[in-house]
Amino acid sequence: MDIWKRYSEKEVSHSMAHYLQTVALLKAEKGHARVGDIADHLGVSKSGVTSMLRSLEKRGLVSHEKYGCVELTPGGSGFASRTESSRIVLTMFLTEILGVPEEVASEDACMIEHLVSPEVSVELLRLTTFMRSRLPVAAAFREAYRNSPRSCADHAPGACDMCGDTCLRDSLVAPVGRALPTL
Amino acid sequence: MDIWKRYSEKEVSHSMAHYLQTVALLKAEKGHARVGDIADHLGVSKSGVTSMLRSLEKRGLVSHEKYGCVELTPGGSGFASRTESSRIVLTMFLTEILGVPEEVASEDACMIEHLVSPEVSVELLRLTTFMRSRLPVAAAFREAYRNSPRSCADHAPGACDMCGDTCLRDSLVAPVGRALPTL
DNA sequence: TGGCCTGGTTAAGCTACCTTAACTGTCTTG
DNA sequence: CAAGACAGTTAAGGTAGCTTAACCAGGCCA
Numbered sequence: 001m002d003i004w005k006r007y008s009e010k011e012v013s014h015s016m017a018h019y020l021q022t023v024a025l026l027k028a029e030k031g032h033a034r035v036g037d038i039a040d041h042l043g044v045s046k047s048g049v050t051s052m053l054r055s056l057e058k059r060g061l062v063s064h065e066k067y068g069c070v071e072l073t074p075g076g077s078g079f080a081s082r083t084e085s086s087r088i089v090l091t092m093f094l095t096e097i098l099g100v101p102e103e104v105a106s107e108d109a110c111m112i113e114h115l116v117s118p119e120v121s122v123e124l125l126r127l128t129t130f131m132r133s134r135l136p137v138a139a140a141f142r143e144a145y146r147n148s149p150r151s152c153a154d155h156a157p158g159a160c161d162m163c164g165d166t167c168l169r170d171s172l173v174a175p176v177g178r179a180l181p182t183l
Numbered sequence: 184m185d186i187w188k189r190y191s192e193k194e195v196s197h198s199m200a201h202y203l204q205t206v207a208l209l210k211a212e213k214g215h216a217r218v219g220d221i222a223d224h225l226g227v228s229k230s231g232v233t234s235m236l237r238s239l240e241k242r243g244l245v246s247h248e249k250y251g252c253v254e255l256t257p258g259g260s261g262f263a264s265r266t267e268s269s270r271i272v273l274t275m276f277l278t279e280i281l282g283v284p285e286e287v288a289s290e291d292a293c294m295i296e297h298l299v300s301p302e303v304s305v306e307l308l309r310l311t312t313f314m315r316s317r318l319p320v321a322a323a324f325r326e327a328y329r330n331s332p333r334s335c336a337d338h339a340p341g342a343c344d345m346c347g348d349t350c351l352r353d354s355l356v357a358p359v360g361r362a363l364p365t366l
Numbered sequence: 367t368g369g370c371c372t373g374g375t376t377a378a379g380c381t382a383c384c385t386t387a388a389c390t391g392t393c394t395t396g
Numbered sequence: 397c398a399a400g401a402c403a404g405t406t407a408a409g410g411t412a413g414c415t416t417a418a419c420c421a422g423g424c425c426a
Contacts, residue, residue, distance in 0.1 A: 002226050003293045004201045008382095008413085015383065018187045035404060043185050048384055050405060055382085067391065067404060085354040092345070098306035108303050110186045115294040121355045123281035129345050130331050141324040148313050162275070162312050171268040172304045191383085191412095198413065219373060231414055233375060238412080250374060250421070 010115070011059070017083045017114035018042060019052055020061060023070050024080040033070040087113040089125045097131050193298070194242070200266045200297035201225060202235055203244060206253050207263040216253040270296040272308045280314050 012020070022041050026033035035053070039046045053070060056062045061076035072080060087109050094105035116124075131138055157165045195203070205224050209216035218236070222229045236253060239245045244259035255263060270292050277288035299307075314321055340348045 003290055004197070005226065006290065007197050007294055013382080014187070014190050036402090043188065044383090045385060046404060047386080047406080052383075081354045085351050089351060089355070094303060098303060098310060100302050100306055104300055104302050107186050107189065108298070108300050111190055111298040112295040115291070115298075117283075117287050117291050118355050119283050119287050120277060120281060120291050122352055123283055125345065125351055125355065126331070126333065127281060127328070129335070129343075130328055132344075135327065137323050137327040140320050144318065144320040145310070145313055148309070150309065152312070160312075161315075162308065168268050168272060168308055169305055171264045172272070172301050172308065196412080217373080218375090227413090228415060229374065230376080230416080235413075 012061075012079055012114060014111075014114055015052065016056060016059075016061070017079065019049075019056060020072065020076050020080040021083055023062060023072055024077060024084070027072070035070070038070065082118070083114050086116055086121045089121055089128065090116070093124050093128045097128055195244075195262055195297060197294075197297055198235065199239060199242075199244070200262065202232075202239060203255065203259050203263040204266055206245060206255055207260060207267070210255070218253070221253065265301070266297050269299055269304045272304055272311065273299070276307050276311045280311055 019038065019042070022038050023033040026037050026041065030037070035046050035049045039049045042049075053062060053064045056076065057064055060073055061079065062070055062072055064070045090109040090113060091105050094100045094108060095102055098105075100108075131142065151169055152160045152163065152167055160167070162168055202221065202225070205221050206216040209220050209224065213220070218229050218232050222232045225232075236245060236247045239259065240247055243256055244262065245253055245255055247253045273292040273296060274288050277283045277291060278285055281288075283291075314325065334352055335343045335346060335350055343350070345351055
């Protein structure tokens with residue numbers, strides 16, 4: 001099982017995704033992206049920005065010459081807009097369909113926006129669109145869903161066709177001994 | 184905006200989550216988890232395992248004495264089972280509700296299982312359960328959804344209440360200049 | 367008892383991403 | 397045009413998570 005290793009082999013890391021998004025945002029907001037602004041926006045040091053820019057440049061995602069402004073290459077701007085769209089779709093799904101609080105939704109979306117595949121994002125958008133729609137079948141579903149039970153009724157093994165011997169919901173919510181030393 | 188930084192401050196990293204899951208699996212399968220087995224299962228070197236175990240031990244997630252077997256603490260086993268449940272729920276949602284291919288679903292689930300909050304996991308489980316149910320309203324919804332359009336009809340600004348000026352689906356699927364040097 | 371194989375450990379080194387401290391380039395202002 | 401001020405850079409150092417290489421502990425067998 002080696003899927004887990006692809007995590008660290010992603011073309012664009014979490015950090016990189018946020019650098020790219022920041023550059024795109026600053027360009028849109030003030031017309032140019034400079035090292036200091038990027039550093040302020042991300043809450044990192046300017047030297048950190050400089051070195052990250054070097055590595056983004058090596059990957060062909062930005063262009064940046066000494067003491068100059070930062071530009072996104074087509075590749076970089078593609079990543080930025082894909083990640084941004086992914087974040088929008090995720091947040092919408094989490095808040096409006098799942099009904100999770102804004103705060104939680106934003107954080108979760110931020111964590112995973114750059115990790116979900118386009119296939120999944122697209123299907124998520126489709127489901128969200130359909131569920132939000134004014135079609136009677138969607139309205140009826142929403143109504144019924146709102147009133148549906150929040151927890152599984154019975155967890156004799158096999159009683160619930162989602163869970164096995166132990167209730168999925170229970171293990172999601174109350175992991176044994178959550179306690180964890182601060183160190 | 185500092186949410187993005189919490190990513191690297193997560194109590195348990197992607198790697199750690201997989202180490203914990205592996206220990207739980209080996210314990211369940213063969214009754215004990217040893218360094219070599221963990222290394223084989225994860226495809227990393229034994230020395231890598233040793234040093235990761237040290238750091239998991241510091242965090243109170245496993246116990247391990249020199250040349251001995253590895254045990255999960257209650258905390259560690261809690262994390263393992265929470266992550267495992269999260270993965271199950273995600274995979275089920277992705278394949279059965281979104282209809283994404285198994286291969287993609289597994290990879291995406293693996294990437295994000297340890298990052299989604301319990302709140303979101305629980306709601307995802309609830310939605311999945313409800314949508315899969317035999318209730319007429321759910322069946323009707325599934326039927327209508329299956330036949331719903333796969334792409335947005337019209338993207339004059341404002342025509343679609345999901346997208347803004349540019350179509351979300353388009354930017355998810357065809358980011359400008361996907362090309363990216365291998366380096 | 368000595369030799370050897372297996373499993374585990376340490377040591378040293380690499381990459382990614384961050385930090386602080388010190389230096390340099392550029393721009394403004396008197 | 398020189399003096400600062402400020403923006404940006406380099407240098408050096410830290411943590412996480414890996415690697416390879418070399419070393420050590422314990423079981424097995426002649």
